[in-house]
Amino acid sequence: MNRELLPVATAARTRAVLLDLVRPYRALALGGFAVMVVATSIGLLTQPLLGAVVDLVASGEPAAAITTPVLALVAVAVTQGGAMTLGLALVSRLGETVLARLRERFVDRAMRLPLEQVERAGSGDLTARVTGDVSLIAEAVRVALPEMARSGLAIVLTLGALAILDWRFLLAALIAVPVQWHTARWYVRNAGPLYARQRVAGGAQQQQLLDTIGGATTVRAFRLEADHTAKVAERSNTAVSLTLQGVNLVLRFYSRLHVAEYAGLAAVLVAGFLMVRSGAASIGTATAAALYFHSLFAPVNTALVLIDDAQSAGAALARLVGVIDQPEPPALDRPKAPQIEVSGLGHAYDEGRPVLHEVDLTIRAGERVALVGASGAGKTTLARLIAGIHRPSTGTIAVPGEVGMVTQDVHVFAGPLADDLRLARPDATDADLREALTRVDALTWAETLPEGLATVVGEGGHRLTATQIQQLALARLILADPPVAVLDEATAEAGSAGARVLEKAIETTVEGRTALIVAHRLTQAAATDRVVVMDGGRIVESGPHDELRSSGGRYASLWEAWSGVRTTSENPLE
Amino acid sequence: MRAVLWRAISGQRRDVVTGAVLGAAHQAGEVMVPVLIGVVIDQGVAAGDLPALARWLVVLAVVYVALSFSYRFGARAGERAAERAGHALRMELVERVLDARGGAEEGRLPGALTNTATEDAKRVGAVNMSVMLAFSALMGIVVAAVVLLRVSVPLGLVVLAGTPLLLFLGHLLSKPLEKASEDQQDRAAHASGVAADLVKGLRVLKGIGAETAAVARYRVTSGDSLAATLRAARAEALQTGLVVALTGVFIAVVALVGGRLAASGEITLGELVSAVGLALFLIGPLEVFAWVNAQFAMGRASAARIAEVLAAPHAIAAGTSPMPVPVRGSLRLRGVSHDTLKGVDLEVAPGEVLGVAAVDPADAISLLRCLGRTADPSSGTVELDGVALADLDPAALREVLLVADHDADLFEGTLRENVGGAHPEAMAAAGADEVAGELPGGIDGHVAERGQSLSGGQRQRVALARALAADRAVLVVHDPTTAVDAVTEARIASRLRDVRRDRTTILVTTSPALLAVADRVVLLDGGRITDAAPHADLVTRNAAYRTAVLA
Structure with missing residues (x-):
């Protein structure tokens, strides 16, 4: 770029x-x-x-x-x-x-x-x-x-x-x-x-x-x-x-x-x-x-x-x-549909260097889909297009309503913890905040902070771990309550122990929502309804975890290599 | 603290002395200007004497040249001393922080330490300039006093006693105002802090559609901040007004006393004019004293912070045993207890690839600290080729044993500089060759400070490439692939053994893909090693291991 x-x-x-x-x-x-x-x-x-x-x-x-x-x-x-x-x-x-x-x-x-403009700058x-x-x-x-x-x-x-x-x-x-x-x-x-x-x-x-x-x-x-x-x-x-x-x-x-x-x-x-x-x-x-x-x-x-x-x-x-003096950006005008419908989607950040080709994907209402693939396969681009951060170069995306997104970019807003959460829903009661924190398994540590939810966090305040910060991000998503949630490697910054805590939190966060989860730990993929494997900007495999695992395809060999327990002898990487 | 201050000044004594002497000359010159205005009025204008006018204007010109040059070169020497002393302290701090025995960062945030190395070092250095200015101001006051007392003892005393009194009154009146003003300034600064914070979290806000809530919140903060700023501004305006009024009254008093003396013929008209001018002049050097006082207070506080860092106790002691040559790379832990570890015994053969899976991440961290000698075990020993690590020089040890932390930092520079050279084999093994492919400049592409321009996964791959490229006899890596996608992780695992052949490698991780390529995996549970076997065997026979690694 x-x-x-x-x-x-x-x-x-x-x-x-x-x-x-x-x-x-x-x-x-x-x-x-x-x-x-x-x-x-x-x-x-x-x-x-x-x-x-x-x-x-x-x-x-x-x-x-x-x-x-x-x-x-x-x-x-x-x-x-x-x-x-x-x-x-x-x-x-x-x-x-x-x-x-x-x-x-x-x-x-x-x-x-x-966001596109800010990132370009x-x-x-x-x-x-x-x-x-x-x-x-x-x-x-x-x-x-x-x-x-x-x-x-x-x-x-x-x-x-x-x-x-x-x-x-x-x-x-x-x-x-x-x-x-x-x-x-x-x-x-x-x-x-x-x-x-x-x-x-x-x-x-x-x-x-x-x-x-x-x-x-x-x-x-x-x-x-x-x-x-x-x-x-x-x-x-x-x-x-x-x-x-x-x-x-x-x-x-x-x-x-x-x-x-x-x-x-x-x-x-x-x-x-x-x-x-x-x-x-x-x-x-x-x-x-x-x-x-x-x-x-x-x-x-x-x-x-x-x-x-x-x-x-x-x-x-x-x-x-x-x-x-910047003009108000025109509202993102996307067709509405009861489920996510992506068709003929292509995208290039720089002209002539496409990173997505002809992607078609339907995610049913309430379905949880994991996106898996190597870096550069186009997972993040697809997630960001669905979240509405970029406008696609070609093709269309129809969504059922607001799309909330949590990425590996973490930030804690300086000030009391409760204020941070209320950014997502300004009229939330204390009970709402507690409930959201409970769902991401964060209430216990939040209440043991020096002043509970009133503890000042963020820059200059009480320091939180990478896992805690990401739990807050998920709690915010719960409070914002969008019908669609996109999670892009939301566990990446946490260590392996934190990743497990976050995977559980993500599961409760996306409950009742249509969800697209970009996963790099395959246990996370295994817990979803359907796994979509991407490679070179295209979708190459799609189906439930168990089905793909037994089909002997790309995902199956990936799973074997990941878990370190081999059942077949073929090289997963070629 | 005193030692730090004294070193900062004595290290620059030539410039400080030069600055003080020239600064004093400048002040003397500044005293002469109002005096000479009086003389010109007296002997030239009032007397109508043209040659006298010309003569005194030449004298005035000479004084101007002298004061101008002495100011220029004096201040230059003072500032040079200040900057150089600051630089010297900065380097001293950096060397202390990087000392192989560590300990300086203990309990201090990097931001705070950086602040000490920039702002505190600068403030202590600036004490040089304060010393020079204080001396010059003192000389200015002495010269003015001599001139005034020669004109008239009573008038001189009025001015000399009146000026400090005036400043003291001003200080007294403005003290409560200053305090209020400072408090308000802090609250005012809050608004810009909040704005910056919201912008930094822009992606997060956009992700949950919280832009409107953020803007609404900022309006409230900005409004509060404005109210606070206005209170502070009013206090400051009152302070300025008070000083203006007090100075005016003081001039009136000098005019009254001087005018009466002139009317009775005790002093000339010109001397009256000089006295008024000098009264105004004296405010300057006396204000310098007040300023210097504040600077010294800040300098002392800064010097104390610097001294504290420089004197921070070392985390470990440097041993003196010679390094085993050649290093075979065998490790032995005997009854190692530290933090959460409880008597760990472990032998690692030269060239072995050992996996360490810790149920509790704290155990992994304790182990890594002992291996990398950020700390020595509270009991038990770690030995390299039969020599206890505590007996070795930590710097020399790190040339053969590398602990690559999970959150290892990258540095600003090119990718090549971060990896420490081209190292194609290490780059490929860590999957960092792909990172190079994604960067605009390839391996010479730019990496921002702390690797922030890269994604978490890219950072980890570059950090791993660097660890592999260092090619130490013993390498300990901690969770090197937590942010890497499954495809790439599998590829890294498959190449790791090859790039580390014949050298000892310890993989501290719960990633099954990595543990699967180890010769042997030990399970660290409850601070002890509870099982040891290849990954596949542990997966089948040990439930605790399955939960730790595969759940």
Whole structure:
């Protein structure tokens, strides 16, 4: 199967979706912005008030005269603090609410993506978007958004205040802008690719460590210690050297900003000198201008550093919107029939490489059929087509209704055990849950968990064995209660002892359902109504276990080879 | 813990010292900027003296060049020290984990250990940067103090006492807020965790048609999380607002004291401007102290975790007896008791294929642990060619005796790298040649970390091929075909003897197909060996065996 990553939205589409998300909160957005403007503007009164103190002293006023501007400074500080609190709270409220709506829409759409599409993209793609991209945006909303709002407004309004002091101060200050502009562009151009490489290297290092540490027993058993130590060293060195490259880049970025700072500061001071000499400004005004400019350093640096965060958040947003924008997949439109009727079924994942040929199969209502064959025989493909995960290339499948499927892919949903089960039937009572667990022989261990069914399981919770996890999967199927059940090697991940427990659980799970069971342990096949043997994408034998066993065909020799008790001498494998 | 921290710093002392000296120079430069602004206003602007203006602007330029370069090279040295120290610790941890005597993974999840090797190592390394920054900040404060006290002792004292007081007040006010905010952050992080979890379980959800239920559940989680985040955001906004207000009030106080001193002629106008600038500047280095304190606390906690792993007791001791040469491959267990095993006696002849069928899987695992020396038996001995395993060096032992676990891990890389070379015979015997046929790149096809890109059956076949390819004098395999289909399993069984001819092989399994090809099968029941005979004989004569193997 060729990789085909999930789509990424265009910049225009990303903007449109973002605007669409913000629209319901227009009032909040405007209110937050207005309060921030007020808060920042009040703060800008500080420098002129300090200038006023300087002027009062310069004009030889008595010391008591400065009390008034000082009291004003206190008032400014308190009001600014209050307004800033309100403004930041409003801005965060907007950002966080929009983020919540965004992630909800993403999850909603992700859950409805056709499995085929997700698998073509590789399961990592969707997971990376829901973890990496969402948290990147969340971090940007939590930290960068309020910072950006504060710094951005501080810069704009400070420049405005400089202009109010005298437009020539603004002109002098703007000398720094070309240098900053150029520096920021240079930084973003270099930082993006470098940080992308850093993330890749960090991921690779993490992966190697997980591989080496998680597989330490294997590494020791095969004497691969030197090999693995060298691999870890190489990846760690790569990560370290990329980090240091990043540090270098940031430091050079600051060096260039220092040039801008100096140029602007010198220009403002010279402008002050000229204007005081010509009488166009007081010393206090010149002081205020210099202090304004000096106070710009911090927000300018903050804003320029945030450009990078904003860029990565933008890219992450485009990846989320790419999924959100996916059209609702058309419903799988399959004919209904009282039993499963497969006719003329053929399938190819890649064009020209068919894996199923002209398969005809009828499974009567309530019948349990085992699919047996070598890997690559087409068992899983047939099971997945019947489960409705893929659309067949040719032929038709009629089913009596919903088809439930349990495969060897196991997952425990993080949270209380009862919540995990209720995913299958949200309105299930505790008694329903207990009954389902009883049927798969899991109630005993479930009740001995530290907090019974309320025990938190899954990632970060109580660890369950492979067998227990698969018992849960079967219990979910019982709760979902579909008329048709497809089980694809549901015992494969459990050891041999677990397999036996699961086989029994599968028997009770499929009771009263039409069932297709892909089996690799032949005892499991023996317990079904009918065994279907596949080879090379075709059905080659079909009949009850006992009948096939005594017919001397392919299944018979397979059974003998499997049980290790030979009754005939022919080679089962040819 | 202290030793770990000290090693991390002393190992990088050249960079740390360089960083600290240059960092101090940078801080001194930063102090000079507001001072020089004051001087320019005083001697240039207020005095209307152009040459003085030009002179002082040149001085300002020189200060800028100095502070810029010292920052750049100082910070670079500090970060280099941090990263290198982190790398050294990482490698030390990996070497400890891979030590042949084992024990470091005991009671620790791979994810947690990996975290220690990445995050904890990084944090301890970062202590280097903290040391450098703390020293620089201290120098910045000293220089600022000297300048301020030279301007005016009372004003200097107001600023020097006021700044820490301001930070302390801010800290005091924000402490309860921070605590609340952290709690809320944790709950907020929950939403993204749940979303990732649902996506990981997408196949399972789709299998039972639970997409709608999952979406509904996520909406509730997301809503809860939003409420928590908003509470945290409000707390943070209040904290920021408080700091802004406190700083403003402090500046007003400095202006009041400084203005009065200037009005009475005790200080110049320029000195007043410098004092205000320095008051604002001092907040920076003092915040660095608060930050460094937090970094040190984290560094200490991380160093403790690292020290604990490094000092973890070994699971077994390394023996010193020489390896028998050549290895014949005979094994003898004498009265071996361990966990569930109760005095197992067993002899395995060189070149024999022995089947071990355990009624209780725990017995099988105990036996495997003793054979592979992940643990030594609590009593009794295991001997290889007459030498007790406990007397041998475990690393050397593993070059002749391999225990291939049921859940043996594959590694990221090509199929060929995983098997350890081409080894066509081993590949074919394990059915891994078919896996190569199914992979896009064949034997050079890519295998994802831990073999996750392969199905369970494919993984097992590759793992078995690797075990066969290692070609050890003694091979112990545990349940190698539980995820393999019956057809392939039969084929593997039929080829196993051939590929292992003349070398000792122990098959610990309940698979009848594999047990059927063994010379002899022993039945392990209740921690003891209760029967021994070829598979076909046991099937006919032993009911317990039939149940264990054929049911």
